[in-house]
Amino acid sequence: MSGWIALGVVVLLALIFIGLYNGLVRMRNEVKNAWAQIDVQLKRRHDLIPNLIETVKGYMTHEREVLENVTRARAGAVSAQAGGQVGQIAAAEGALMGALRGFYAVAENYPQLKADGNFRALQEELTSTENKVSFARQFYNDSVLKYNTACETIPSNIVAGIGGFKKAEFFEIKDEAERAVPKVKF
């Protein structure tokens, strides 16, 4: 009789373990998928920038420095993405966003450029890509929060320890320019 009870308890524990383990796998996959989405959008942004530079070159002949800034920031972001470190990618993307913001501020002074159909289409693509990056980041961070919470709380943390589940890293872009208020000088 007691043998049966012991067997029942063991089976029950095994079932709970399997359930928790599968839950963790599902959450980890969701984090991976969410990251893949960010990756796709970052790549798209990097691909759009050479087109943008090519389009504006003819109009902004006196703004070499601004354009070089963007090109340099893009190169940094591309190599950071190849490295695959979340923290480094976030820093490089922050720098790229700052450079692009500087570029848009200067582009405001070129009404002809703003009227260019090609430029407007590119600007829409870049705006949308930027939105997609931030929406994907939103979704990724939500997934990471869920997954990390499961990795830290009882009882799933025991399963996480045995199964070798590591916590995922949040993706926070630190963009100083985003918070800075533009100053007007006279």
Add this chain to the structure above:
Amino acid sequence: MFAVIRANQRKSIVLIVLMGLVLALMGYGVGTALDPSLGLPGLAGAGVIWLILLMVSFAGGEGLLMAQAGGREIERADAPQLFNLVEEMQIASGLAATPKIYLIDTPTPNAFAVGRNERRAALGFTTGLIARLNRDELQGVVAHEIAHIKNRDTLFMTLAGTTMGTIIVIADMFARGLRFSAGSSSRRRSDKGDSGAAVIMLIALVLAVVAPLLAQLLYFACSRRREYLADACAAQYTRYPEGLASALEKIAGGQRFSEEVNRVLAPMYIVSPLAAHARGSRLMSTHPPTADRIRVLRAMGGGASLRAYEEAYKKLHGGSGVMGAMAAAAPDQPAREASAGATPVAAGWRTARGVLHEADGERAVDCSCGLRLRIPPDWRGAPIRCPRCGREHRA
């Protein structure tokens, strides 16, 4: 978030079961009225009609409903910005697949979503909507519609709509059959005597009249709460409640064209297209008053989370909110600012229509004075005179 949707699903199941009961009662009643022994066959018949309609609506899927609304599917090249907005909201909501996009050629601004699951869904936008809204506003509308798909409102509407359709079909058949049998001499066996048959007949008649109304009442009641929930989700996805609020304002302001609107499709629109002509009682309306939805969105006080929406709703309505305790668990999210590129989505009304007209094979002739003339595809005969400069063009 998932808890909110699950709670909603429970209520939906109850409502669908209720509608199913109304349908069963009606099948049984109509059967009994035809012949006292035909109660159960009547019930079975109602079930069969329901199954057939359900299969048709599932097999035809989103395309069938879109065709009913007069929509045509468009490609990415036709409206890149619209596709971008849909993709943005797909990412924000974590929807499994990008929905198909349909355009409906009408000046009335409106939008709706159909589809039985995340992978087979479609969004419909009227050309009037695209012409009027700017990027932030259209993003809010897209988010609201995607929330309907994500919350499985579209699946529920398909089920509820089919059940309601069956009830209407049976009521219709019964009324017609009655007229037919009244014309010919009564061939009905009357085992229980004439008075008993008359009473059953009367009950069936009342049912035939009341059931469609009852079904509609149920159908509309459950679609109203879903609108608030979809608004809350849209604010959360976009992090910008003002976009949707301002879009609702414009859409409500544009609902003055009276048009034939399918009653089954009505609850799926972002703003009820029926509201413009029938200022009926609140019981029969598919949507909460738009002004109220706008007020709630604008009372969110800089927040964009489900909780902020819930608090705004409670502040304006008192009592329990739309989501119950679930919203309290949602993390806080501040709203963002208006996007810099808040420019109109299409260059205007004409661009949106032009997409459809080109698909129709309509030809465009550019006059040398700068005016573009649009010529119907089947135009034969006389040359067309440019209304501005008077030059003649051959089609």
